Amino acid sequence: MTSDQTPTLDLVQPTLKQYFGYDAFRPGQPQIIQAAISGQDVLVIMPTGGGKSLCFQLPSLLSTGITIVVSPLIALMQDQVEALQDNGIGATFLNSTLRPTDVRDRAAQIHRGEIRLLYVAPERLLSEQFLAFLDQIHDRQGIARFAIDEAHCVSEWGHDFRPEYRQLKDVRSRYPDVPCMALTATATDRVRQDIIEQLELRSPFIHIASFNRQNLHYEVRQKRKTSYNELLTLIRKTNGSGIIYCLSRKRVDELTDRLQRDGIAALPYHAGMADTQRSENQTRFIRDDVQVMVATIAFGMGINKPDVRFVVHYDLPRNLEGYYQESGRAGRDGEPAQCILYFSSGDIRAIEWIIDQKVAPQTGEPLEQEQRIARQQLWQVIGYAESAICRRTVQLSYFGEAFPGNCGNCDNCLYPKPVEDWTIEAQKFLSCVARCKERFGMNYIIDVLRGSKDKRILSNRHDQLSTYGIGKDRSTEDWRVLSRSLLQQGFLDETNDGYGILRLNALSWEVMRGQRSVQVALIHRAGQMDTQATSKLRAEAELLFDRLRALRKQIANEQSLPPYQVFGDSSLKLMAQQQPCTLEAFAKISGVGSYKLSQYGSRFVEEIRAFCEAQGITPRYSSLEDPAPIELPIDSPPHPVLSRTHFLTLDLYQNGLTPEEIAEKRDLKLSTVYEHLSLLLEAGQAIHLDAIVAPDRQTAIEQAIETVGAVSLRLIRDHLGEQYDYGEIRLVRAKWRSTA
Template sequence: MTLSSIAPGSDFKSLEEALKHYFGYDQFRVGQRPVIEAALQRQDLMVVMPTGGGKSLCFQLPGLLLPGLTVVISPLIALMQDQVTTLQVNDIPATFLNSSIDAATARQRISEIYSGKIKLLYVAPERLLNESFLNLLDQVQAQVGLAAFAVDEAHCVSEWGHDFRPEYRRLAEVRQRYTQVPVYALTATATERVRQDIIQQLQLRQPFVHVASFNRPNLYYEVRPKSRQVYADLYREIRQHGQDSGIVYCLSRREVNEISARLQADGISALPYHAGMSDSARTLNQERFIRDDVQVMVATVAFGMGIDKPDVRFVIHYNLPRNIEGYYQESGRAGRDGEPSKCLLFFSTKDIHTIEWLIERKADPETGNPLENEQRIARQQLRQVIDYAESTVCRRTVQLGYFGETFAGDCGGCDNCCHPKPVEDWTIPAQKLLSCVARCQERYGMSYVIDVLRGSKNKKVLQRRHDQLSTYGIGKDKTVDQWRLLGRTLLHQGLVTETTDGYPVLKLNELSWEVLRHQRSVFVPVPVAPTQDRPNARREEAEALFQQLRELRKELADQQSVPPYVIFADSSLKLMAQQQPQTMVEFAKISGVGKRKLEQYGQQFTAAIRTHRQEQGLPVVSEADAAELEVQPSTLKLSNTVLATFQLYKQGKSLTEITDERELKASTISIHLEDLIEAGHIEEIEALVECDRKQTIVEIIDRIGPISLTKIREQLGNNYSYEEIRLVRAWWQRQQ
């Protein structure tokens, strides 16, 4: 198809020539050319291309080649400004109209639109539906013509999508007003149900439909259990990426503020982004991120829609996302340039409860009544995310299967494929489960089927007389979690299907019957329980290390002509043998290791411990890695509430002032300060305890030891508080 046959009078001999002229590319990406050809034939479009797949070009190039103005409906001011700036740099006649410009600028741009100087106009849906703006479009149609309406982020139209926006539903009014103007719907994520809903809501007429593969082979996916030290895990993960750009997604604004502040305090260039900030603050932070003025953006899902930053090397979800569709798009902001990038999800059950609470709060803003349909959909979407996080099969199989795309697995680009779990033959249990689905007449979800299999006395099971089914109670040999693992695996492998209308009901398919007829086996990757060394073996290994450390202590003591216990007490050596600290940061946490002894002996003892572990075949932190870890800030192990106390201390506030401002007990604040002293953040305590009182307490501790606060206070009398004794004792121990 030649360009001249589509656009008479064009200066270009081919679409490739036009592509090169406007955008500098020599050839189209997969799928772009047929979409553009359909647009040039003035067809409606339904285009689904993954993030980084080049969907913007599918409406931008036709907009430049067709006569008239193409109106692009974009959901975010920052997004439209970013895209228009990129186009203008390429000398492409594009502009936007939104609340960020003054009246004079708006009038000038409207004048340019009337004169035909502008080919691409970006607007938000709210402005588009304003009657005065529609009158403006009437005049544009009369003077220069309307080429098309391009609805970007079209998944916002559908209540089944992950980012439903009610104002998008009204876009059908524009189709009805300009019946002859083509409408393009474009999105990075949409299931079959969402695609059909978009087509219906926008009243697309026999649209050209293009659905690209959702697979992003350059992305590595990993799900990691959220530990108690999740911030430390997050920090180390970011440090491993050097100066690469990345995004950290959090569920709440509070977490965004806390995490961004902690990263800043720990030397990582990070900024927050959430809906509670002003428009100007959000815009400034986003621009700084896009321009590489800042390395990490910590954000809620309010950030990122359509962000044209190609070199995001990692996306970390600090909390569980609400649905797979949203997770796919958010994680997909990594590696838009096709270069290898990482997508890491921290998973904990606590996040599940948070999302469930948010779902329960979904209500009509006018009536306050619960939006039961939206809640039902959200619950099913949450369960699908949990299944993804807990899955032991290829991550891509689950993701792509959600969008209706079949993937064989073994992608080589996810944790489950790179570190596979052992596989067991669970064909017989699978036959039991599928048979139970059939005998329940394919009318119930997984939880109910498991109840029947395990012989539950659930009231509903008994009322429906399912206790009389032949499959009732035949699955008592497996736990609920094991049956759920099997059920998820069957779903991910396509061996059973599930309805997606908010009521997740299991349905048999052809592959299900192959399993039931013994024509297909079912293999389930089974998570490996952490291996536990035999207690005796652990004790023997610790004892061997203890003896090696005693020898090192003796050698150092002889060099200094002092008794060995002056170097370290046996109790400290035993802790070293048990905990096996490999870095100075870890070694400093051993009881009996103060600042002075850390400086004197830390390197020698940690080196001895690493050598021992290497001989035993245990994981070892190399000397280079250990040196890298030493520069990590010790705030990693401190909680947010302790850090809040630390901030007030650094402002010069006293113990009483901190207690009053934080509205906590003095004993609680003193414990916070004790932690900070022990971690080395507070070296001098004169601002907390008067010098002469500190000296008196020190003299008592020197005489009777630091073991008991009560005994120290008995020696001092009631004029001394437990709080100040606690602080002095912590300071004293750091000096040893």
């Protein structure tokens, strides 16, 4: 398409609504899409949940030819293709999971012009057989562009380097007229330059979005004997799914087993498992059949599950870039989510051992450059964990983005740690960096300050400096804490080349001249780090939202889809708030495109109408003229609409099965069984509550309801304390409502 044929954004907007159901673009998307459809090379750095995929998916509908999407993971390409097909877009993938007949059928689809996006792994793209096939596509249909997803894999300075990505420049040389779009969620300045060089991007349009994910709550906790119980409480309190990352396969298996024994629907994922088992576990997690995935870093890249409500790093991550990527898998739908990191000195030793194993496979000689980079990255993670300043300030500065602090959504901002004035120590440290001519790293400077007799110091005659030995009154660890604090607060710079050479900047000189003070958090020794109960868990979703989630799950099971591919949580919440009772009003909900309107609209509108009739509610909005949130009158006696699944649970209960046995027999979460029983109670079905909840506990729960109301399970439980669980509170509330 020539430049004078390039669609304007006025023409692009209807396509956005028709195929993806959105009324407006996210920040940066319009400029990226305009650059793409005008034929420019493009580099997109956009955090998880920012809408990277749309940047190449939408242009594929407005361009001549096929968009070739290079994706490193089979699960990722399958997931995106399913979502595109569910939106009525011609997309397919070719990978090693397909039989030869499937490959031939898909090739025929491509030649018939039915496919707009073709997903392939880099290994297949680079094979001679596929390149010959690509030549045919280029000659017949045309290639609109190459979209290189997870482009950080091209750089050895990234957190997930893959050598085959380096060869993609050969494809660019083969098709010099085809533009290229490179996309990734995380990339430092060095990685960005490497991507441009390795993929030979020509004067690319570059978009670097803010790395600030405002909906994520960041917290670091000291790992203790009680940490498992904290984790268990978090999972039980959270109404949604989560990921727990561990450092080793053994830890994954042990933690999964322990969670399962404590009644948590959890599955493992690591490289030691068979491919089929990993794939099955991943599918069950994506489809909400289990709540928790316990995994090594082998899990997650490109996993398109937007409604993950928490990500816990049960062990220390290896680098900040990886941590940002992994924790960023929470809350991709923009809703609040928690990111918790457990930290202990034992994890440091474990990672150092892993770093020591980086050796050349043929000779066994240490890969010194890789080890240096890995150690520098480890100390950056430790600095993040120990930091007393805003977590976002530390994270974003790693990617070269300035952030003023006081985010209001991390443990350090909500519960500031006590600090001490270390200006004098900072002046000593920075002066030593200056006198050593800014040619050395942290450990060397500390050795000079503490008067070390190391032969390098003596040979450099740095034992003759005025700063030599002036820091003997502080421990090595004290000086390390100060050094990391100076880096995080911007009072000092560091080269990112594995050597970590310290460099002074303008703020360094202001500190040395006494124009700025330096505050450092009180140092936490092992076992002293505060554990703040900082997580503000959201109240239970409104009853209609729960009903719509159940309907979504039913439809997803019927079609073998992940639930979020039907509708995302954000769309369901808008439906619950605005109660659209006509297809016309339903079509205006964000996330409802013409395809999904025709596929699912009638069933969702029918469910909303039935809910309103059962609750005695006059629908507030038959259109979206007034989008203000609705407070559902759920304190009034409800009359729930029961379905077949509820009566299946009732039959099993009346046959003598306990809720736990029903959950196991029906392969449901225990919380789902409690929800069924609650709805049955509210509808007047015979449920003998005394057999499930002791009468004295019923009395206490009823008294709490009288005090705080019946709207929020969370408020009731807060009033009662953690010795009461949500299941029994839900049941007693149902009984209370049925007699209210």
